[in-house]
Amino acid sequence: MIGRLRGTLLDKQPPWLVVDVAGVGYELEASMTTLVALPGTGESVSLYTHLSVRDDAHLLYGFAREQERALFRALIKVNGIGPKLALAILSGMDEEAFIRCVMDDDVKSLTRLPGVGKKTAERLIIEMRDRFPHWEASQGAAALEQAASPAAEAGPRDALADAESALVSLGYKPAEAARMLSGLDETLPTEALIKAALTRRLAG
Template sequence: MIGRLSGLLAEKNPPLILLDCHGVGYEVWVPMSTFYNLPAVGDKLVLLTHFVVREDAQMLYGFGSENERAAFRELIKISGIGPRMALAVLSGMSVTDLAQAVTTQDAARLTKVPGIGKKTAERLLLELKGKLGAELGSTQAPVGDAQGDIQQALLALGYSDKEAAAALKALPAGVGVSDGIKLALKALAN
């Protein structure tokens, strides 16, 4: 029903954010991978969303990339895995790490996520096999425009998601792609 939101980031309280879309504030639950890549409060933000309607609640989940949303949707299809657990999985590991764990059938990687035991991890691996692979785990399209290009460049250079996210936070607002890459590389070199 609601597939994408575009507006100004009003509040950040992990894992919940408030996105102001022309005067209407949407509470959106986001995985930590998306949260770390959010712009500053007051800046423009575009999120892909998944709307969940239950008997007792209507919840909106937001993602910085199509890969994250697709992985979330695959996770919630699994019996016993609800939106909160899927959000925990995507907060505990990147889509790339999840796809690699599924490809290698590595249950130990999944059990590192809080709330995931050995049996649940094995069921996740079995259910996701063939559904979550290289196409989802390839590259993540980040949240911002120039920041997204900078992050992609850092990932292509071999830096981890966490290192790239930390370098992006240190960049001044409105920095260009080439200057941003140079500044990020300097920050990572320290």
Template sequence: MIARLSGILIDKTPPQVVIDCHGVGYECEVPMSTFYNLPATGEKVVLLTQFIVREDAQLLYGFGSEQERATFRQLLKVNGIGAKSALSILSGLSVDDLAQAVALQEPGLLTKVPGVGKKTAERLLLELKDKFSIEGLTTAGGAAHAKSASSDVLNALLALGYNERETLAAVKQLPADVSVTDGIKLALKALSKT
């Protein structure tokens, strides 16, 4: 198994990159979050990888962080999600945004990703429910309340026309025991400053 590549970046054409490792060029596909953080061609790069062997192909996927690779592996375990779909999800959502969507059980955030329909989004939420933890979203005593309030605040902000990234960032900053009304006020105040 190929677990890591370290070498010179010789080509990058989304979503594929080619890394020269001591004279051998490895082609791998990367999510756009990794792609945007790559150095210029001709510079040294290190990617964590996932090697997948199928009947008709041997595929290599690269990631800029262990968190991305672990999330990719977790997505592959979901029934009906293949490597291309998992890569598309990681390209459309950051790991934190995906974890937030799962914690809040928000299929609408996942359906924004190309190729993810309502049924697939619901399956992802169901199968990933216990796989992610969001810091600051839940506390031991009030997990259900915090999840419910955060979800309601998120839905209210989306209904007001704020985009998903701004909304998720604002909801992450809310105190765990906040009420829906206070949460909306605090989130709107935070959004007005950006």
């Protein structure tokens, strides 16, 4: 079981990233919350990880904070919630916001996330409600503050196109992803554009 990686960030193409550890490049999938918190390529990173073993693939997921990984692991235990949907949920809101939705029975906010309909939102609330009392919600607030100051994106890629592609990979339809990004500052790095689009979607 791979529980943590420390190495050099080689590439970020949301929702994917590559970390070099002693000459071995590990490809991981991560939430937008984690991607926004990471430094630029070439910098040192340390990530908590979750390894999913399937018949056709071994998939590695990376998290900037241990609490985010804990929530990911709790989410994939809910009936009907797989890793892809769990990452979409974590991309759309941080741990504190998700806990608040569950504790407040806020079905409406949860259904703004891609792939989360009313029944899924209700199931999340029912199954997750009793799992949070021991969690420190303040950690989620600190993480959100950190994510609000993203590092500059390295490389010449088209940030807007990359952001739209990443939103589609999270489950949004192309037209919806384009609307979410419409009017945003195109000079922002990819991760900042994604975060701003997700924030706008949840607020709407």
